[in-house]
């Protein structure tokens with residue numbers, strides 16, 4: 001008996017204890033063998049023999065249970081110690097993504113115009129001649145069509161060269177008042193330091209019945225927008241020409257790198273060209289069947305703004321997917 005008690009108390013692991021369990025309590029264990037001896041015990045001693053054996057059995061059982069509990073607890077604590085996670089430990093694998101500078105810049109622009117109550121309109125990349133050129137006062141023979149090198153598809157369709165066709169689609173499907181922007185991809189056959197075959201524009205259009213929309217409204221919204229994007233800059237309006245607006249203007253801001261004193265980025269002029277705008281040409285309204293309305297439109301390249309804001313010198317690097325560039329925008 002004392003030897004069995006020692007066997008249990010000397011166990012240090014659950015594995016050892018399991019071996020002891022089989023040895024003592026198993027089918028062919030010590031206790032089973034003792035109970036088997038009952039057969040050869042004289043009848044008058046059987047009761048006392050059985051009582052003594054059961055007493056020993058219950059003593060061993062409670063000792064065993066006690067030991068099992070202690071060892072289980074120890075094993076659990078050891079596992080907890082070994083598998084503990086140090087949540088303060090720096091992990092080099094913990095990387096977070098970031099928006100592409102073009103998307104990030106586009107989102108900032110959209111946020112501004114949505115805050116000024118503009119709606120966001122969308123249109124197809126594959127356009128027809130009417131929506132991309134003709135309705136925008138660019139008839140077939142118009143020399144301004146040469147300004148845009150277009151990707152034509154075999155069936156006479158084309159990849160839109162600007163976001164302006166969305167203006168036409170919106171005016172054809174809605175009645176004034178219209179107050180919309182159209183951000184999105186556009187396509188031209190160009191590839192050099194400042195041109196890529198695909199780039200992004202954001203177009204704006206405001207139309208109201210009567211002559212309520214004036215150039216001063218356009219001037220206010222563009223100045224406010226440019227100062228939201230670039231901070232406290234000077235804004236300059238230069239007369240220009242676009243087929244779909246009359247009068248037309250190109251808008252510059254004072255150079256954000258040299259503050260107007262002249263540097264390489266601004267070609268030593270002190271100004272940066274930012275966007276084109278104007279009052280919607282009456283021929284455009286005619287093409288969509290609008291009468292007695294007034295409105296303004298503007299459009300700008302999103303990459304150009306992103307390049308200025310992040311001082312990226314080569315437009316093509318925006319689309320190479322080079323992680324060394326993109327990781328800087330995290």
Ligand SMILES: [Zn+2]
Pocket residue numbers: 255256257258259260261262263264265266267268270271
């Ligand atoms: Zn400059």
